[in-house]
Structure formats: C-alpha cells, structure tokens
Amino acid sequence: MKDEVPQRAYTRTPIIRSRHLIVFLTVIFIFVTVASFSTLTLLVVLSESLTSVSASVYLNNMDHDIDACSDFYSFTCGKYAKNHAIPQHATKISVLYEMKQNLDNHLRNILENSAHENSTKSLRLAQTYYDSCMNDDAQNELVGKRRCKHSKLLVEDWDVYL
Incomplete structure (x- = not known):
C-alpha cells in the first residue's frame, strides 16, 4: 500500500x-x-x-x-x-485578344516542350490529354471506331427476311 x-x-x-x-x-x-x-x-x-x-x-x-x-x-x-497588325483570321484586335494569344502560346509551349518525367502529376496528365488531342491519327482511328460501332448497332436492329 x-x-x-x-x-x-x-x-x-x-x-x-x-x-x-x-x-x-x-x-x-x-x-x-x-x-x-x-x-x-x-x-x-x-x-x-x-x-x-x-x-x-x-x-x-x-x-x-x-x-x-x-x-x-x-x-x-x-x-x-x-x-499591331490585325491578323487575317480576325476582324479586330485588342489588348485582351493579344493577352489571350500570349497566354495560349505560353500554355502550348509548356504542354509541348516540358519533359514529362520532371513534371508534376497534374502537368503530366494535362500533357497526356493535350498529346492525345493533338494526335490526328489516333483521333481519326477513334472516330472510325465510333462510326463502325454505330453502324453495327444500326445493322443489328434491321430485320432480315429471307
């Protein structure tokens, strides 16, 4: 105790x-x-x-x-x-238009020229998405697959009589 x-x-x-x-x-x-x-x-x-x-x-x-x-x-x-000359594709030009073009060019340079290994995860995802959007062959293949799938669905619904 x-x-x-x-x-x-x-x-x-x-x-x-x-x-x-x-x-x-x-x-x-x-x-x-x-x-x-x-x-x-x-x-x-x-x-x-x-x-x-x-x-x-x-x-x-x-x-x-x-x-x-x-x-x-x-x-x-x-x-x-x-x-500042007005571009052929535009009817007018402004400071905001110019700023948007500069921002678009800057983002394009980041997405196209940055090394994927040294980037953050979010930047790598954005670069992958950008690359997939800019890949014309993959886009055409994807559109072709969608067309084939769509036309196959249409044909399956047809009734065929012999």
Whole structure:
C-alpha cells in the first residue's frame, strides 16, 4: 500500500489546463501570423512586378508626338495601331485578344516542350490529354471506331427476311 499514489496527483487542475490552452493558442496565433505575412509579402512582390509590366505596355502604346489636350485617344493609344497588325483570321484586335494569344502560346509551349518525367502529376496528365488531342491519327482511328460501332448497332436492329 505504500506504492499507492493519491488520485489527485494524476488530475490536472483547471489552472494548468488553461495555461496549456493559452500556450497552444499563442503558438497557433504565431503560426497564422507568419503564414499570412509571407503570403502578403509574395502578393506585394508579384503585384509590383505586374505593375511595372503593365505600365510598360501602356507606355509603349502611347504616342508622345500627339498633343494630349487635342486628341487624348490618339495620344494614349496611337502607337498600338501602328505596332499591331490585325491578323487575317480576325476582324479586330485588342489588348485582351493579344493577352489571350500570349497566354495560349505560353500554355502550348509548356504542354509541348516540358519533359514529362520532371513534371508534376497534374502537368503530366494535362500533357497526356493535350498529346492525345493533338494526335490526328489516333483521333481519326477513334472516330472510325465510333462510326463502325454505330453502324453495327444500326445493322443489328434491321430485320432480315429471307
């Protein structure tokens, strides 16, 4: 009976529990604060670089030879028409159209030129899907199989009388 420890030694008092809770909440608060600060820093850096890129686009489109007070539109957009020809397949061109074309070209380069082994799983799946869509022989074979299957189903439904 000497080895018996009073039951009270194993129970924690509410003060100890509240101290643990305060320490735990403090650690969580510090973690959330650090995580949000690093995300905010990344957003600030990205927005600064994007701002300089968009500013250079606007500055390159401006025609400084024209008086802004007499023809503001030509002043702000005058060089855009001079520097950008309308493609044969389009009826008009705009900055958004140009951005879409640049994005499409960038994505096409990523999907066509990236090594499949070094890519992430999602990029490998996208590359596989892109490759299958761009493979004309496989597409023609698939269409042919679908036609054969469809015409076989049509023929099976016909009644044949001898």
